[in-house]
Amino acid sequence: MKSPIVVVGLGELGSVFARGFLRLGFPVQGVTREMDYQVVSEVLPRPQAVLVAVGEGDIATALQSVPSKWKDRIILLQNELLPRDWQNAGIKDPTVVSVWFEKKKGMDSKVVLPSPIYGKHSRLIFDALAQVDLPSFILDNSEELEYELVRKNLYILTTNIAGLEVGGDVEALSQQHTALMNEVASDVxxxxxxxxxxKCDRERLMEGLHEAIHGDLKHGCMGRSAPARLTRALSFADQAGLEVKTLRRIAEAHL
Incomplete structure (x- = not known):
């Protein structure tokens, strides 16, 4: 029997990955927010991998709670994720997947782009996603991972925050509100x-943003997390002493 995989957070995304792991023949141990990670780690001290699938608002707390015996086998998939997030929790070299499919309750997964993966469990994630017909690819190095994480942040934050102002879908944002999109993207x-x-490669990242927009032109801009994303973005801007005029104007009008 294969070693089990622990899945922390059994929401829509966590459940997609759990199904893929099960189809590969791995037992899966789910961990909900009511369960104590330390207790589970006493029962399963050396699982095959530990997928942390909590929402981005809970990721800092979840990472700080990861038992030390699990830290060398972590897999992460959150939006708004960057290396500083796992480094601040004392986690070195996790496997990271930038998820480019959307999964909502009662609906099949909708793919925007293939999801890039980097880290020692990359093949496991690639195979698990293939089991549930979701495309992905494995990155060559950590520099490419950082680009992919920033690109996803750029897409999520730009479309959500601009969506607070204009609503609609990403096609309308890019074609009818180009100046606003570019101003928000610059602040992001x-x-x-x-x-x-x-210093980010802004030309490449803007090309990556447009590629993502064309991956699903009817994707709605303003998800329910948009106000929280804008609030988080402004807290970072305040820490850095950044002007971000467009983000502050949108916040004044919509928060």
Whole structure:
């Protein structure tokens, strides 16, 4: 029998991955927010892998709660994720997947782009997603991972925050509100530069943003998490002393 895989968080995304692991023949131990990670780790001290599938609002707490014996086998998949998030929790070299499919309750997964993966459990994730007919690919290095994480942040934050102002879908945003989209994207990338501690390749990232937009032109801009995303973005901007005029104007009007 194969070693079990622990899945922390059994929401829509966690359940997709759990199904893929099960189809590969791995037992899966789910961990809900009511369960004590330390207790589970005493029963399963060395699982095959530990997928942390909590929402981005809970990721900091979840990572700080990860038992030390699990830290060398972590898999992460959150939006708004960057290396500083796992480094601050003392986790080195996790496997990370930038999820480019959407899964809502009662609906099949909807793919925007193939999901990039990096880390020692990349093949496990690739195979698990293939079991549930979701495309992915394995990255060559950590530099490409950082680009992919920033690109996903750029897409999520730009479309959500601009959506507070104009609503609609990403096609309308890119074609009818281009100036607003670019202004929000510029502010978002200022924040990403601060969070990564490096200068982003803005031309490449904007090309990546447009590629994602064309992956699902009817994707709605403003998800229910948009106000929380804008609030988090402004907290980082305040820490960095960034002007981010467009984000602040949208916040004044819509928060």
């Amino acid at each position: 990338l200022d924040i990403q530069d601060y969070l990564t501690g490096s």
